[in-house]
Amino acid sequence: MDRQQIVAQVTDSMEGAPSAFAIRDARKVDARGIEEHAWIVADANGAIAARGTSDDDFEAACRANGIGTDAVIDASGKIMTPGYVDIHSHGAWEKSFDDGPDGIDVARAGHAMHGTTRQVCSLITNPIDVQCENLRNVRAKMDQRPDILGAHLEGPFLALSRKGAHDPECLKDPVPEIVDRMLEAADGCLRQITIAPELPHGLQAIRSFATAGTVPAVGHCDADYETARRAFDEGAGLMTHMFNAMNGLHHRKPGPIPAAVEDPRVTIELICDGFHVQDPMLRLGLGFAPHRIAFVTDAMAATDCPDGAYKLGALDVDVVDGHARLKSNGAIAGSTLTLEHAVQRAVLELGMSPVEAIEAATLTPARAFGFDRPYPVTGAPLGLLAPGYAADVLLTDPADWSVQHAWCAGRRIK
Known part of the structure; x- marks a missing residue:
């Protein structure tokens, strides 16, 4: 896509509704530390519903949030961070x-x-x-x-x-x-x-x-x-x-x-x-x-x-x-x-x-602005990969930390 198409895609995504999705088999890195074989489940309201490392818990969280296999992203060991x-x-x-x-x-x-x-x-x-x-x-x-x-x-x-x-x-x-x-x-x-x-x-x-x-x-x-x-x-x-x-x-x-x-x-x-x-x-x-x-x-x-x-x-x-x-x-x-x-x-x-x-x-x-707590502007808090936080998520390449995929409030932007 050229830049004009990317601008239209990002703008349309941001003005649209969030979608439920899940990411599995990632290396989670946020301010609370690092976890291997990590997963998150994001609900249809644009927030993280569950997070963990157990495969059984992942399957249960997907069922509880109505997430089918088509909405599951296999990170294959990529780094997963907050946006x-x-x-x-x-x-x-x-x-x-x-x-x-x-x-x-x-x-x-x-x-x-x-x-x-x-x-x-x-x-x-x-x-x-x-x-x-x-x-x-x-x-x-x-x-x-x-x-x-x-x-x-x-x-x-x-x-x-x-x-x-x-x-x-x-x-x-x-x-x-x-x-x-x-x-x-x-x-x-x-x-x-x-x-x-x-x-x-x-x-x-x-x-x-x-x-x-x-x-x-x-x-x-x-x-x-x-x-x-x-x-x-x-x-x-x-x-x-x-x-x-x-x-x-x-x-x-x-x-x-x-x-x-x-x-x-x-x-x-x-x-x-x-x-x-x-x-x-x-x-x-x-x-x-x-x-x-x-x-x-x-x-x-x-x-x-x-x-x-x-x-x-x-x-x-x-x-x-x-x-x-x-x-x-x-x-x-x-x-x-x-x-x-x-x-x-x-x-x-x-x-x-x-x-x-x-x-x-x-x-x-x-x-700095209180966005790490529930706030009228953001709804869910920002800055961590944790239940209740906004589904702002990045998947990055472990070799060079380049951003491969990105979601904002449950909306995919890359």
Whole structure:
């Protein structure tokens, strides 16, 4: 199939109903550990009904859920994991989540083909009217398909000195009037928003967004240690892509990173591509906060595409050797990473345990928003292969951890 056909197939699947199915003879890997000769049974509501390793129990679970042999997949020893959850990604397949309903469908299909079964759609800095319209587009898509968890605003409340690839003409101080407009446009879909807490209204905005149910993220900032600690006390629960677009570690000026590492309430994003953060620092960072590191991609429209010229918002981007940089000044402009590749790198190149790598791509990002528990947006919780959890399942090749098959809420997408 060409990409247009894949987009149509994924979109139709996500807008359709779940189906009961079963997978047997897999190597189960999730945050709770590894099991050989494992199986799951998913019911017709898109949730996991049973899991185990006994053949007799498997047959009984299939009978109890009306699953015939035609709905049983023999994994033949493939690795079975929960679906990946990307909470910070901007696009793929030449489209951004800012590009309207059709753009959202295309970008989602691009990441779905690499095992990302659920996605928070990150929206780049733009004029406020544009950002509000983009929020409304994401909100409408949430009503149509279960794989879209909501939106992330990366901007416009960023420090000019740490703007990265964001348009400086659109950066703002988060005054209450703008905060209220964004929350109204989002209509409950705004999952996280990146804020530099040292801005004049930064801490007040963090408090307002947290009160409204959005998780503020400290990032694109020049905050000192104390200001970052205050931000977390005011309700910030995330750090946007640790190490990138922030003041780094210094023995007399600790900055925001130690504040996030010390605070057990904070989930820490990390881009595991070896470019945004080189491998020695990745290995160091992975040990900072066990069970609180969430792999994210920060992927832009060039993801899964050839090198060439692309756009990030209104800014021109050149992609060379898979690395995206602004044409104007060479600043890193997002990534072309997928969570599939992040897990592959973590396990095969960095020596991370499979259990920890899968946790960082599944349960930890889900937990950042409470999606590891029953939640109105997701219904069943996300992040584990366990009874009662959503039937978000991947089968991957044991040799290279490439994703072979994927289901989201009981709907097959690959």
